[in-house]
Amino acid sequence: MTEATDRWIPSTCGLCYGTCSIRAHRVNGTLVKIEGNPESAIGRGRLCGKGVSGIMTLYDPNRVDVPLRRTNPVKGIGVDPGWVRISWDEALDEIVNRLQKVHAEDPRKLFVQRTTTNTSSRTPWAAFAAAFGTPNSWAAGGGLHCGNGAHLINGIFHASWSLVPDFQHCNYAIYFGASKGHGAGHVACTNIADAADARARGMRLVVVDPLCNFASAKASEWVPIRPGTDAALALAMVNVIVNELGVWDAEYLARKTNAPYLIGPDGRYVRSAATGKPLVWDLVRGRATTFDDPDARDLALEGEREVGGVRARPAFALLREHVREFTPAWAEGVTSVPAGAIARLAREFAAEARVGSTIVIEGQRLPYRPVAAIYFRGAQGHKNSVGNCLAIELLNQVVGASDVVGGALGFNPVSHGHPETGKPRYEPTAGPDGLMITGTWVAPHLPYPFPEPKHPDAMSLGGLFPLGMMGTSLASSDQEDLWRRFDLPYRPEVLLNYGANSLMSVGNSDTVAETLARIPFIVSFEVVLTEFSEFADVVLPDTSYLESLDSRPNAPFIFNHPAGLGAWSWPIKQPVVPPSGQRRPAAEVLLEIADRVGIREELNAAYNVFLKLDGPHRLDLGTRYTYEEICDRELRSNFGSERGLAWFKAHGVLSWPKRVEEVYWRPFLPVRVPIYWEYLIDLNVKARAIARPRGLEWDDAYYAPLPRWLPCPSHQVADPSFDLFGFYYRDTIHTNSFTMENPWLDEAARIDPFSYTIALNATTGRGKGLAEGQEVWLESARGRRVRGRIHLTEAIHPECVGVGGCAGHWAKTLPIARGKGVFFNELLEIDWEHTSPVNLNLDTCVRLRIVP
Amino acid sequence: MTRASVAVSVRFLGFLGRLAGGREARVEVEEGATVLDLLRRLAGELGPGFAEAVFRVPGEAHTHLRVFVNERDAAVTDRVALEGESSASVAVLILPVFEGGSR
Numbered sequence: 001m002t003e004a005t006d007r008w009i010p011s012t013c014g015l016c017y018g019t020c021s022i023r024a025h026r027v028n029g030t031l032v033k034i035e036g037n038p039e040s041a042i043g044r045g046r047l048c049g050k051g052v053s054g055i056m057t058l059y060d061p062n063r064v065d066v067p068l069r070r071t072n073p074v075k076g077i078g079v080d081p082g083w084v085r086i087s088w089d090e091a092l093d094e095i096v097n098r099l100q101k102v103h104a105e106d107p108r109k110l111f112v113q114r115t116t117t118n119t120s121s122r123t124p125w126a127a128f129a130a131a132f133g134t135p136n137s138w139a140a141g142g143g144l145h146c147g148n149g150a151h152l153i154n155g156i157f158h159a160s161w162s163l164v165p166d167f168q169h170c171n172y173a174i175y176f177g178a179s180k181g182h183g184a185g186h187v188a189c190t191n192i193a194d195a196a197d198a199r200a201r202g203m204r205l206v207v208v209d210p211l212c213n214f215a216s217a218k219a220s221e222w223v224p225i226r227p228g229t230d231a232a233l234a235l236a237m238v239n240v241i242v243n244e245l246g247v248w249d250a251e252y253l254a255r256k257t258n259a260p261y262l263i264g265p266d267g268r269y270v271r272s273a274a275t276g277k278p279l280v281w282d283l284v285r286g287r288a289t290t291f292d293d294p295d296a297r298d299l300a301l302e303g304e305r306e307v308g309g310v311r312a313r314p315a316f317a318l319l320r321e322h323v324r325e326f327t328p329a330w331a332e333g334v335t336s337v338p339a340g341a342i343a344r345l346a347r348e349f350a351a352e353a354r355v356g357s358t359i360v361i362e363g364q365r366l367p368y369r370p371v372a373a374i375y376f377r378g379a380q381g382h383k384n385s386v387g388n389c390l391a392i393e394l395l396n397q398v399v400g401a402s403d404v405v406g407g408a409l410g411f412n413p414v415s416h417g418h419p420e421t422g423k424p425r426y427e428p429t430a431g432p433d434g435l436m437i438t439g440t441w442v443a444p445h446l447p448y449p450f451p452e453p454k455h456p457d458a459m460s461l462g463g464l465f466p467l468g469m470m471g472t473s474l475a476s477s478d479q480e481d482l483w484r485r486f487d488l489p490y491r492p493e494v495l496l497n498y499g500a501n502s503l504m505s506v507g508n509s510d511t512v513a514e515t516l517a518r519i520p521f522i523v524s525f526e527v528v529l530t531e532f533s534e535f536a537d538v539v540l541p542d543t544s545y546l547e548s549l550d551s552r553p554n555a556p557f558i559f560n561h562p563a564g565l566g567a568w569s570w571p572i573k574q575p576v577v578p579p580s581g582q583r584r585p586a587a588e589v590l591l592e593i594a595d596r597v598g599i600r601e602e603l604n605a606a607y608n609v610f611l612k613l614d615g616p617h618r619l620d621l622g623t624r625y626t627y628e629e630i631c632d633r634e635l636r637s638n639f640g641s642e643r644g645l646a647w648f649k650a651h652g653v654l655s656w657p658k659r660v661e662e663v664y665w666r667p668f669l670p671v672r673v674p675i676y677w678e679y680l681i682d683l684n685v686k687a688r689a690i691a692r693p694r695g696l697e698w699d700d701a702y703y704a705p706l707p708r709w710l711p712c713p714s715h716q717v718a719d720p721s722f723d724l725f726g727f728y729y730r731d732t733i734h735t736n737s738f739t740m741e742n743p744w745l746d747e748a749a750r751i752d753p754f755s756y757t758i759a760l761n762a763t764t765g766r767g768k769g770l771a772e773g774q775e776v777w778l779e780s781a782r783g784r785r786v787r788g789r790i791h792l793t794e795a796i797h798p799e800c801v802g803v804g805g806c807a808g809h810w811a812k813t814l815p816i817a818r819g820k821g822v823f824f825n826e827l828l829e830i831d832w833e834h835t836s837p838v839n840l841n842l843d844t845c846v847r848l849r850i851v852p
Numbered sequence: 853m854t855r856a857s858v859a860v861s862v863r864f865l866g867f868l869g870r871l872a873g874g875r876e877a878r879v880e881v882e883e884g885a886t887v888l889d890l891l892r893r894l895a896g897e898l899g900p901g902f903a904e905a906v907f908r909v910p911g912e913a914h915t916h917l918r919v920f921v922n923e924r925d926a927a928v929t930d931r932v933a934l935e936g937e938s939s940a941s942v943a944v945l946i947l948p949v950f951e952g953g954s955r
Contacts, residue, residue, distance in 0.1 A: 107866075107867055107870060130945065131865070132866070133867035133870060134867065437915075445916050446916070449908060449915070451908045451909075452904075452909055463904075601863070601865065601943075602865040602866055602945065605918075605920060605943060606865075606866075606945065608925075609925070609945070618923070618924075621943075
């Protein structure tokens with residue numbers, strides 16, 4: 001064997017957005033094995049079952065190999081499109097003609113949809129949408145299910161997309177519907193190793209979740225909770241901590257939050273008449289001063305004072321008063337968690353926080369708060385996702401366990417860059433009213449400061465809801481009604497889809513199908529034909545992650561790079577084998593389409609911004625580049641002329657050590673975060689003034705400056721026969737709906753007692769006369785039904801049924817996935833009633849009954 | 853004393869072209885004018901739709917707005933033209949929201 005015929009090629013996994021670094025073994029042109037790459041911090045040589053199975057996705061005999069055009073004009077679920085093969089030229093001619101027409105008429109008529117499974121698609125598609133001039137793009141359920149609230153709160157408080165405990169130093173972590181370190185999501189494999197090491201070191205892990213799942217099964221304690229009630233539990237814990245135990249980190253709250261800002265009777269900041277800046281009360285000088293006065297030494301967190309003719313109280317005093325009503329006994333009624341357990345958890349959290357303590361790390365004395373409250377999909381997937389996540393985050397904030405040693409760490413909010421080039425470099429800064437602006441973000445639309453609410457002109461109604469990233473009206477049953485209410489002056493005419501299967505990933509398929517059937521022309525870039533493909537007019541054969549290139553699979557670092565001390569790593573993704581058939585990488589196809597549509601200048605400008613290209617590496621706006629050239633320029637721009645694409649193809653990854661002040665950055669940067677969301681008061685006034693005249697149902701409660709528990713629609717179903725709460729959870733064997741066609745993962749899922757079944761509490765099930773393995777219908781109060789097999793278990797809340805992942809495929813083009821598992825999303829309504837009026841999040845729990 | 857003027861060629865990228873009623877415009881600004889001055893001037897001339905797209909609140913540009921002066925990234929406080937230069941090329945681009953988490 002020679003180097004040419006037997007090679008290990010460094011690259012990046014693409015079977016979930018964890019994007020672990022891999023080494024692929026190619027022998028005589030054939031991929032024979034995939035392993036983790038030990039030279040990268042992203043995975044550190046570890047790889048999950050999905051990652052090693054990628055070989056089966058690459059060589060799937062049902063891959064799309066040629067462009068296809070439908071011949072059947074009728075579109076519907078289960079309707080055969082009547083595919084015929086066409087050439088790339090024919091396909092692109094048709095697509096370009098459609099896009100040119102739309103671009104000339106109104107670029108907003110283009111709707112762009114992409115999967116989040118493949119992170120390499122983010123930049124090319126975002127750049128294309130920006131260049132074309134459409135604000136209408138989404139991740140087909142992403143955001144609505146997992147990120148509108150959690151990522152927002154992480155961004156506002158931690159300048160990061162996600163949150164983990166400081167695994168190296170945390171002693172007590174409490175997870176609310178999160179699985180960080182237990183098999184799914186951002187940098188999964190590194191987190192798994194770090195979480196295991198932390199547990200071996202003695203970190204206590206408490207998991208609050210309706211299901212004793214991947215995290216709770218390995219935890220010190222599982223706390224079963226009724227779905228969608230996390231805010232009630234967290235607020236009761238905060239109440240115990242600040243009102244019964246009298247524990248809080250006064251120094252942190254005074255210097256790093258808006259806790260000392262004086263609040264007037266109208267709920268707003270009391271501001272300096274001269275500067276407009278929020279005022280605080282200086283206890284040493286006995287007078288009010290602006291929050292950024294460097295001479296203010298001791299800021300009041302309590303009391304009431306006369307300032308500027310009004311009685312004013314610090315925000316922290318209002319928080320203490322606000323949470324007083326949320327007693328453990330009250331929370332027990334909402335959450336089902338016993339009051340005694342809630343009080344105990346609060347005591348444990350407060351004691352382990354060691355408020356006031358410090359520790360020396362690499363020669364620097366730093367605050368030491370070895371506790372963390374972590375939240376994600378479970379807490380966030382509800383109409384009140386903002387309230388749920390904010391309430392939990394307050395646990396970190398009151399004890400100061402926020403981006404300090406041992407506490408809750410955002411994923412890499414500060415980067416000083418490679419030692420030789422200083423890139424990529426970013427850090428949070430102070431924005432309006434001293435509140436933190438993230439140093440970098442996954443999308444260009446930062447979590448703070450918020451834009452002014454305006455009359456919406458996007459399909460998502462996004463302009464009206466500055467906190468929302470994605471909106472349900474991109475695929476809702478009341479889509480047309482909402483668009484008419486706001487006089488949306490256009491309708492989508494072309495949908496470009498990249499690998500998303502929105503028939504399954506948003507909510508019930510009937511509603512999504514209706515919205516898709518109204519779009520005249522749909523193009524889908526696909527690896528295999530899915531349920532979504534049935535609605536496409538043209539399908540283009542895409543390369544898989546093992547056949548394509550990306551210079552930034554783990555950028556930005558706030559998305560999926562390990563947090564905590566250790567190394568930075570910048571890997572690339574590169575083709576392990578050349579594409580078979582007529583498959584082409586979508587990023588290249590988009591460059592060609594842009595050129596032919598006439599938006600090359602715009603696309604190059606967008607790439608310059610997204611990739612932060614500068615100096616000689618900047619794209620000339622008028623020049624046509626290949627995607628390889630663009631990737632090469634990004635790498636040289638960041639790491640110097642000698643480290644371009646050729647260097648990275650040979651080495652795979654560039655690593656350098658992290659600094660203490662990058663990881664435990666909070667004490668080093670003069671930024672504050674808002675425990676009191678004063679800005680929501682005016683946002684509500686302005687947004688409501690636009691929405692109410694249009695007849696949009698509005699609830700001011702979602703705009704309160706301090707969080708409350710607010711019920712989900714599932715909590716308000718009156719019919720007692722619907723006696724169970726249904727929810728889905730991320731299955732670590734699978735990634736969303738994408739991997740069920742992989743035969744190795746399918747086999748693992750069939751062996752796993754949970755993957756393809758309906759988990760039901762054993763006592764509850766036996767009480768209903770149900771037996772293990774029995775097939776039943778799950779029926780929602782709206783009459784939607786899905787069928788599946790019962791798995792009786794003690795590991796689920798007695799009032800709940802839990803369904804793993806997003807299975808239950810029905811497409812004939814997916815012979816392995818078809819008919820396996822349960823399609824939970826089929827039970828979800830997609831409409832305004834189930835949408836948050838503050839961040840447009842979709843409620844993903846549903847009241848059910850079991851029908852044998 | 854009257855200040856010299858600078859002829860600015862403005863290119864509206866992406867959907868700003870629709871809001872501006874065309875993809876290109878030519879305006880004159882005073883020597884020493886900043887990018888923010890230019891945006892205010894354009895917002896005044898092109899109407900509230902353009903102004904809302906450019907400004908988060910009156911006078912403060914959106915974080916997702918990007919301005920390029922002579923093909924270089926520019927901050928809103930940057931001058932449109934260097935001292936003594938009589939012309940400048942400016943491009944303005946809005947970048948959309950684009951992220952989430954499921955397939």
